[in-house]
Amino acid sequence: MQKAERVVAKGGVRGGKPVGNVTRGTTNPNRMRRVDRWLTGPQAWRLRAAADPLAVDLGYGASPATAVELFERLAAVRADVRVVGIEIEPERVRQAKALERPGLGFQLGGFELPVAGSPVLVRAFNVLRQYEEADVPGIWRLVQDRLAPGGLFIDGTCDEIGRRAAWVALDAGGPLSLSVSMRFGAFTLPSDVAERLPKALIHRNVPGEKIHAYLQAMDRAWLEAAPLASFGNRQRWSAMCRMLLDAGWPVQDGPSRWRLGEVTVGWDAVAPGP
Template identity: 60%
Template sequence: MNPRTIGTVTRGTTNPNRLRRMDRWIAATFAAQLRRTSDPIAVDLGYGAAPWTAVELLGRLRTVRPDLTVTGIEIDPARVAAAQPYARDGLTFAHGGFEVPLPGGRRPVLIRAANVLRQYDEAEVAAVWERLRARLAPGGLLVEGTCDEIGRRHVWVALGPEGPRTVTFATRLGSLTRPSDLAERLPKALIHRNVQGEPVHAFLTAFDRAWATAAPLSTLGARQRWAAAVRSLRADGWPVTDGPSRWRQGEVTLAWSAVAPHA
């Protein structure tokens, strides 16, 4: 391993379509910046033992920016070698870690780091975020989060060069008993903070309460119930930043400040 490579090898678990919810959110909410950027390169950081997520990221983002390119970066050289047969026009694979090595000093407009920080200590997250944000192009976006093995439940944080902006909770609604089921997929910055007195615990508790209140709407379907619960959260003062078109996807996004851990 290159001594300048920063990070440790992950489990590498991956499945086709695992990150579809995250990818679709990026394509929908970050489309304007993807279209504006003069150097449309995205990074799939820590894609794992198989390159499916990088292949899929290219396809989904090219619906927004047809000349966008993706570089999959992995810290395990064997995984990089195994991915090379999948390289194509606009898709490359490289050995590296949190230093995000790109040729010619290029800076990506997007870094997606899914299921990478789960094995790290919570105390390490802020430094990793800072390092990755420093690699972004002006106006770029870092999306870091966690999902289950088949992509039914996700929680991710969106960060700009200045720091964390939002947190998104996303799920296949048919798999959900209550919104707090998503707690098991909180990213590393939050998963140990789902305890009494912490903001993320207060949010999930409020979400469960709103979900229960909206139970009569379950006869109209889980989407209607979810949307009603989110409207209730917004009415109660939670800083929800998206609208019904995203809620219908089984998502809700709110300002990071609403769940940021206490120091």
Template identity: 60%
Template sequence: MSPRTPSRPVGTVTRGTTNPNRLRRMDRWIAAAHGAALRRAADPVAVDLGYGAAPWTAVELLARLRDTAPRARVVGIEIEPARVAAAKPYEREGLEFRHGGFELPLSAPPLLIRAANVLRQYDEDQVTGVWERLCARLAPDGLLVEGTCDEIGRRHVWVALGPEGPRTVTFATRLGSLHTPSDLAERLPKALIHRNVPGEPVHAFLRDFDRAWAAAAPYASYGARQRWIRAVRDLTGHWPVVDGPARWRQGEVTVDWAALAPREG
């Protein structure tokens, strides 16, 4: 039985900032990591939660998912009614927009929830509750992807969660714009951004990543991609990196959540 849907949407209105192609790195990762589950599903529904003042991210998510799962459907959900009304003209087969919030006004559990740049305005102590609410709405083999990126999509960090809770953290960047890996610290999701201080695992990870990046400087003559790959390969000796060179070449690295989770107290 699905959780009872509240009479009013749960959550608060976001700034709504959005730009075309902003979430391309997150979308490509989702298609690679979750495409098989979407293809297997009888009704592969994905939610673009809090898509903002314009519907571009939902439109693009549908196109990218259908490259790997042709039957995928996307439901854009926004807590601001005027944004839903503005998005309605963009509806088409496989794409619709609904008024709602964290309660998710759906008749069946979705296979994917993408919540990008939604939780940054919340307090850190609210994040776990939101995660738990959204994870409880997932299909048994569903995935929640929650994270943050800059305005034009050059730098992203996101957490992937299953119904049981957080699994991994992914760092993704346009390598040509990167000075050091710790540049990504400003895009840490709300659960981690205030933990980038000495004594916290995410701070130690970014410190080690910067050191590996510096040690890989000779590879820069072959390009930023080769330098990144070498730096990530060095990281694997000390951190539980869970992906491989095929993803590293995209300017990504994914780490087990447990290794970066905030310390208690």
């Protein structure tokens, strides 16, 4: 487990160096499709409304493939989008430079986001999980302070090929929601996503914590909806989401997202205890 040695208490940067540490960099093409589908779906309004359509793929890893994919997907929402892939490891940046094109660039840096302008979208996937839980609030604050008005920061985790994913969405004021998105057939129970929870939650999946109660509620609703399996897992997942909503969980979005194997809940319902 790495510690974010250069994340200092008040959000400063030591010696002008990039904030953070080199991570393993493991990635695969199309690994981020689930979160990108969310960014270009219910969150697309943020990019459309932005005065400066700047987005950042923070910590894209050993291959720039996911940064290229993010650019192509966001360009379908707004043609003049600018995407900057940021990596703390110089050789990864050097290799990615060959893929630069109008609207897509790569830059050396870390959580301080050394880009010109304030991004409206920042995606950091499979990055913070390699730090300690105590580092998360400081890292979040660094990125939040760089967001444009209406901007969104995504801190998420997924498996090696993107079948199970979970992410926290934050704006400048703090965390807004937790999303879970899984490929049908890639899980037995919804709580199988537990090993892919973002760093702020992964160690809190224990009795007495809200995230544990939420995952247990998902499992109960999934099992209760078992009779609908004969109509397909989309129907079963949608029924699970409806049960959660009816039970008082602050489920966001709606059936069009549920059919994708996705569910988003308000952050207060899953936020870690003190």
